[in-house]
Amino acid sequence: MTAQAARSEELVTVIGLEVHVQLETDTKIFCGCSTDASDAEPNTRTCPVCLGLPGALPVLNEGAVEAAVKIGKAIDADIPEETAFHRKNYYYPDLPRNFQITQYDAPICQDGELTFSESGERRTVGIRRAHLEEDPGSLQHQGGSIDTAEYTLINYNRAGTPLMEIVTRPDFRGADEVRSFLAKLEEVLEYLGVFDSTRDGSLRVDANLSLVPGEEVGDDGDIDESALDAANRTEVKNITSHKGAEKALAYEETRQKNAVQRGREVEQETRHWDESRGITVSMRSKEEEKDYRYFREADLPPLQVADWKEQIDIPELPDARRERFRDEYDLSGEAASKLTSTKQVADFYEDLAGEFDPDLAATWVADNLLGELNYRDIEITDVESRLDEVHRLVELVAEDEITAKNARETVLRRMLDDGTDPDSVVEEEGLGKTGEGEVQQAVEAAVADNPDAVEDYYDGDDGAINFLVGQVMQETGGSADPGTVNELLRAELDD
Ligand code: ADP
Numbered sequence: 001m002t003a004q005a006a007r008s009e010e011l012v013t014v015i016g017l018e019v020h021v022q023l024e025t026d027t028k029i030f031c032g033c034s035t036d037a038s039d040a041e042p043n044t045r046t047c048p049v050c051l052g053l054p055g056a057l058p059v060l061n062e063g064a065v066e067a068a069v070k071i072g073k074a075i076d077a078d079i080p081e082e083t084a085f086h087r088k089n090y091y092y093p094d095l096p097r098n099f100q101i102t103q104y105d106a107p108i109c110q111d112g113e114l115t116f117s118e119s120g121e122r123r124t125v126g127i128r129r130a131h132l133e134e135d136p137g138s139l140q141h142q143g144g145s146i147d148t149a150e151y152t153l154i155n156y157n158r159a160g161t162p163l164m165e166i167v168t169r170p171d172f173r174g175a176d177e178v179r180s181f182l183a184k185l186e187e188v189l190e191y192l193g194v195f196d197s198t199r200d201g202s203l204r205v206d207a208n209l210s211l212v213p214g215e216e217v218g219d220d221g222d223i224d225e226s227a228l229d230a231a232n233r234t235e236v237k238n239i240t241s242h243k244g245a246e247k248a249l250a251y252e253e254t255r256q257k258n259a260v261q262r263g264r265e266v267e268q269e270t271r272h273w274d275e276s277r278g279i280t281v282s283m284r285s286k287e288e289e290k291d292y293r294y295f296r297e298a299d300l301p302p303l304q305v306a307d308w309k310e311q312i313d314i315p316e317l318p319d320a321r322r323e324r325f326r327d328e329y330d331l332s333g334e335a336a337s338k339l340t341s342t343k344q345v346a347d348f349y350e351d352l353a354g355e356f357d358p359d360l361a362a363t364w365v366a367d368n369l370l371g372e373l374n375y376r377d378i379e380i381t382d383v384e385s386r387l388d389e390v391h392r393l394v395e396l397v398a399e400d401e402i403t404a405k406n407a408r409e410t411v412l413r414r415m416l417d418d419g420t421d422p423d424s425v426v427e428e429e430g431l432g433k434t435g436e437g438e439v440q441q442a443v444e445a446a447v448a449d450n451p452d453a454v455e456d457y458y459d460g461d462d463g464a465i466n467f468l469v470g471q472v473m474q475e476t477g478g479s480a481d482p483g484t485v486n487e488l489l490r491a492e493l494d495d
C-alpha cells in the first residue's frame, strides 16, 4: 500500500445536512395563492406578492408558523420568545424579487435533535437550527441537465410555498445513516401532519461532506469545531430522495477519497447531483454568508412566538407510539416497530386491534398486508381507499367465516391484484367455510370409506388421522377448518 493510500484510510467521513421540507399548508407563506399546483398550468398560481412585483407586501401565514412550532417541539428544539425574518439577497431566475425571505439570526427553532435507528442501533443527530423561509420557483431545464440544457423554462407556481430548512450538526459518519435519518424525519413530519411525502419535490436535501483526519475524532466520537472548520467540504445540491441522498454521498465520499489518494486537495465547492448519471458535477465555488448581504425584512414585524409555543400541542410521535403498542397490545419490539412505521399503518392497526384480537390484527397488518404490499412494491397510502375491505377480510377471519390460509393466500392477493372485494372473492372461489352438518357428513363418509386407515388409527398409528383429515378436506374443497375436522374425526372414531 502506498503512503498516500494509507493516509486516506485514516480519514473519517463527516456529513451534515440542510434539509428543506415543504410545509403542508393550503396557501403560500406570504400570500393567499394555493400551494396545490399539481394540476395547474405553469405560472397560474401566482400573484403580485409571490411574483415580487414592486409595492406588493408579504403577510405571514399562521399555518406555516404553527407547523414550524410543531416541528420545533418534535425535535426538542429551543423556540425563542421572538423570531424574525431576513432578506437573503442573490440574483437567480427562480427568485423574482432577487431576495428570499428567510430567517437568519433569530430562527424559530434552535438546538434540537432527532433519534433514529441505524442497523439496529439508536443514533442521535444534533439539529443546529430550523427556520422558516419561502420556496423559490422551479427551473425546468430543456434538452439536458443543468449544465447541458439548451434553454430553461421557469414556473413560479412553487414560489412562496412555505419551507422549513432543517440544518443538522455534522454528526453523520456515513451515507447509510443519512438515509435512515431522512426516513425518520419524514415519518415524524407526517405524524405531525405538516408534511406530505407524496408531493413532488416536498423534500430536498443539500448534503455537506468532508474527510477529517482520524486523530481528530475524540473518544466520544465528537470532532473538534476547529477540525470541522478546517476540513474542505463540498455541498451537494439537488438531492430529492432518501435513496438519492445515500447514492450521492457514497459517490462524493469515493470521489474525495480518490482525490486525496492521488495527492490532490479536495476543493471547497458546491456540486450538483445528477440523478440520471449517478454522479456529482462541479457547479461553482461555495458562496459565503457575507455574499448574501442579509438584512432584516422590514415588511414583516418580529413575531412573538411564546404564546404559540404554549398553545400548540403535538400528537404522539412514532417512538412513543411504538412503546405504547408494546405495552398496550403486548407486541414484540419488532412487531411494534413495523406497526408504527408510518402513521397510516399505525392508525389502521389500532382500528383493527380495537375491534378484534390484537394479535390477529398484528399478524394481519404487519405480516400479511405489509408483506403483500412490499411484494408489489406499493405503500399503504396507495391502498388507502381499500382499507375498509381489508378490515372486512379480517372480520371474516375473526368470525371464522373463512380460514386464515384462504384469506391470506387467495382473498388478499386477489383483492390487491384485480381489485375484487373480499366477499366477492369468497363467493366466486367458494371459500366460505363449509357448514358443520356438511363437514360431519364428510367425516362419517371418510371413516366408512377408509377401513384400513381406521384400523391403523386404532393400532395407534398417528399418521392415519392425518390421512383421514386430508380426505375430509378434499371432500369439502379445502374450506373446512383442519382443526375442527381433526376433532370431529377423533370424536367419531373414539365414540
Ligand atoms: P456555512 O455557514 O458555511 O453554510 P454551516 O456552519 O451553516 O456552514 O453549516 C452548514 C452545513 O454544513 C451544516 O449542515 C453542517 O452540519 C455542515 N458541516 C459543517 N462542517 C462540516 C464538515 N466539516 N463536513 C461536513 N459537513 C459540515
Ligand code: ZN
Binding pocket: 028, 031, 032, 033, 045, 046, 047, 048, 049, 050, 051, 160
Ligand atoms: Zn401569490
Ligand code: MG
Binding pocket: none
Ligand atoms: Mg449555512
